[in-house]
Amino acid sequence: MKEGPDIAQIGALIGDPARANMLTALMGGRALTATELAGAAGITLQTASSHLSKLEAGGLLAQRKQGRHRYFALMDDEVGLLLEGLMGFAANRGFLRARPGPKDPALRKARVCYNHLAGDFGVRMLDRMVLDGHVAIEGDDAALTKSGEERMRQLGIDMDALHSQRRPVCRTCLDWSERRSHLAGSLGEALLSRFIDEGWARRSGESRAIHFTPTGERAFCDLFPVPDRE
Amino acid sequence: MKEGPDIAQIGALIGDPARANMLTALMGGRALTATELAGAAGITLQTASSHLSKLEAGGLLAQRKQGRHRYFALMDDEVGLLLEGLMGFAANRGFLRARPGPKDPALRKARVCYNHLAGDFGVRMLDRMVLDGHVAIEGDDAALTKSGEERMRQLGIDMDALHSQRRPVCRTCLDWSERRSHLAGSLGEALLSRFIDEGWARRSGESRAIHFTPTGERAFCDLFPVPDRE
DNA sequence: TTCATACTTCGATGATAATCGAAGCATTCG
């Protein structure tokens, strides 16, 4: 046997379609019950129970009991990052599944990607910040500029709190539906929270879709207008 | 079926012990023959051939024929990054395999991690650059400072070439043997190349270990001295 | 207390994939 990290175990955990579906469902950022995850994966409760045990034993999921309900969530941000990386890679390589029916426009428009905004709105937001010189991109890296720092404070983002965190303020994350990047990192999370706190947006039931109210959508589009075509 | 990136396919490719061993062997940064990879994975040539076909079809490996030899390498840097991420994650979660015999000190001291220096020397290099203010760490992000930029030019690193590349100049990469970070990114690759070009270091046969000559080791330690304990 | 619901465990079944011996093909060497 060889020495070093055993990526086969992680790969095998993620490599089953049912488990992958459950992990993907949990990328919505919220805890889900065993029954909900069984539905998301299209398997029976018994099968789901078995899979969830494996994911928990493997350290990818954390369980929390509440009465007779068992809630599962991704263990931590590192698991979210790992899955983001795999999703981005899969999207880049063409490993994409398509639903036979009409594609879900709500998910394309705005959705949660673990803890930040993805979809058309997420991509638009990053594009505009780059265009305005608020975010500087170097390769896949992203850094908030000085003017970006001020802009975020104006929007009510607690930049001191973000800087005191261990994880990066800005990260890019490949958006599989738009095939371009949106903003991740602690700033990405903070902005999504802000939109929800402002009442501009809310989660859509159990879906990962984010629903913007008409007022909220206007406010968002005013903040992050689509660049002119010319 | 659901829409979106299919991480199960990628996970399944990596999730077989034999395939994972071959991918890990290729993280040494050089192309290997099918026979070498069979040996690295501890399986027969027939089994290896089958697995290599799958990895190639899945876009993780690229094949190059030379006479009757078939050379395989990781498809591109993105695959290297993905595997690095998985290795770092696995190491963090305790998914580590240990060889029953004595651990290989040469691999711990200095080795290749896809295209940059890992091991004690790799970690020491990053530590010293941070201590001297040449690299700034924020979370898992790393950025070269102004003084670091000048220092690297003094060492003969073509910083303009690095900046013109699409990928980040600096990245941290978790070192599973030292359990701390070493320097990855285009600068990490450039520095390793420099050490080899200077004759300070060379690859050790088929192993991933990097062998420093006595002269090279002194030069390296002069450049990146271990911080005093006080 | 009984009934309903959420979930786990057991055991059987079936599908999938890894494995390797044998045979074959392609390339190189003597």
Add this chain to the structure above:
DNA sequence: CGAATGCTTCGATTATCATCGAAGTATGAA
């Protein structure tokens, strides 16, 4: 040209794992 080497393909075997019906446990509601 024949032998050797690197590698692929074929087919049989075996192991592994996902699946679900049935039964059981824990919790909450009536």
